[in-house]
Amino acid sequence: MILDISIGFFVSLSFAILFNAPKRSLIPIIILGIGAVLIKKYMLLYNFSLEFSTFIAAFFIGLVSIYFSHKQNIPILVYAISSSIVLVPTVNAYKAMMGFIQISTHQINNQELIIQSLHYGLRTWLVFGAITIGIVLPTQFLKKYRFKIL
Amino acid sequence: MLSQIGKLLLQHGAETELVETSIKNAAMKLGCQELAILIFPNAILLSLPSGDKVYNTQLYKAERQDVNFTALDKVIGVIEQIDETSDRAKLLEALKDEKSLSPMYPYYLRNLMAGLGCGAFSLLFGGDFYIFAAAFIASTLGFYLNSFLLKHYFNPFISIILVSFVTTISSGLLTLHNEMAHIAIASSILFLVPSVAFINSVNDLTKRHYTTGLVRGVRGVIISFAIAIGISLALHLLGVEKFV
Numbered sequence: 191m192i193l194d195i196s197i198g199f200f201v202s203l204s205f206a207i208l209f210n211a212p213k214r215s216l217i218p219i220i221i222l223g224i225g226a227v228l229i230k231k232y233m234l235l236y237n238f239s240l241e242f243s244t245f246i247a248a249f250f251i252g253l254v255s256i257y258f259s260h261k262q263n264i265p266i267l268v269y270a271i272s273s274s275i276v277l278v279p280t281v282n283a284y285k286a287m288m289g290f291i292q293i294s295t296h297q298i299n300n301q302e303l304i305i306q307s308l309h310y311g312l313r314t315w316l317v318f319g320a321i322t323i324g325i326v327l328p329t330q331f332l333k334k335y336r337f338k339i340l
Numbered sequence: 341m342l343s344q345i346g347k348l349l350l351q352h353g354a355e356t357e358l359v360e361t362s363i364k365n366a367a368m369k370l371g372c373q374e375l376a377i378l379i380f381p382n383a384i385l386l387s388l389p390s391g392d393k394v395y396n397t398q399l400y401k402a403e404r405q406d407v408n409f410t411a412l413d414k415v416i417g418v419i420e421q422i423d424e425t426s427d428r429a430k431l432l433e434a435l436k437d438e439k440s441l442s443p444m445y446p447y448y449l450r451n452l453m454a455g456l457g458c459g460a461f462s463l464l465f466g467g468d469f470y471i472f473a474a475a476f477i478a479s480t481l482g483f484y485l486n487s488f489l490l491k492h493y494f495n496p497f498i499s500i501i502l503v504s505f506v507t508t509i510s511s512g513l514l515t516l517h518n519e520m521a522h523i524a525i526a527s528s529i530l531f532l533v534p535s536v537a538f539i540n541s542v543n544d545l546t547k548r549h550y551t552t553g554l555v556r557g558v559r560g561v562i563i564s565f566a567i568a569i570g571i572s573l574a575l576h577l578l579g580v581e582k583f584v
Binding site for chain 1: 354355358407408409410411412413416417420444445449450453454456457459460461463464465522523525526527529530531533535536538539540541542543546568571572575576
């Protein structure tokens, strides 16, 4: 639990600084990042699928960042992007890529490998889709309550 | 002035809807009722009516594209300041002065933070402290190289290939006989992931700005392929079988 909180803290803080986010938006970004990590972890513990739990975590980010952007007058994008980095499925993407490299170099007849790397590749794209749709969806149907300029 | 607003927003990674609404907002505040805007992925076409059936139309190009959220915040702050009484020349000057508009965080802090973020990410996938250290070193090195190459005006895609190559080589060499080498490699490359491009793309597509959305999506895909090319080159050098 403490490890998860510190992971969320460091990842979201560091990517906010990499993207040069304004100083007053750092604390909301950290809150969002920690929340997303915890939601994803506990939904995975209760046997939800990876895609669905990522979607819910991204939805949480999108929903809460609307509140913060209304309060602080900063575009939603600033909060959403820096804090949603924690959800990116890097290991799945890496495994898919490794599988494809192995198929292309040798091991042509290894069917298990082909299916496995396809599985990881599809999973990566689905999780990416879940992140983006989860962030974009709240800004669509809550148009009325949106940030004044956005 | 309107064009400067739009150009800055487009350059620093805003979505199309945001650019359009903020230009319109500023135009309303400057007292101009009719306005036609056309936004391309890297240019803005503005058409302002002046007098009867005479239009002023001009095309403005956005020279580069990077991610800088402080600049977005500052530009929106300037739009808020516009009203009848405010001094327009002063505001325009504030928009044109790029240095004061976007104070970057100090360089060593950003470099350190790139390393820390990627290291913490490797812990998320169950790496131990050694993996954390390897990812930290590799991504710090990679970020240093990335900003060096961008400072010398390399083609961004080629520089991404080079950076991912170097990052993978260093993290792979550090964890050569470790079972969790794949975690170190996969998480040390994370600071290159084009998240802004992907999220902006979906944002634009759902708000019916199809051209910009498609272009941004393709850009994101190209960047991810560039990363993959760099990683696979490095792994062929090191030997693929060790890192499955």
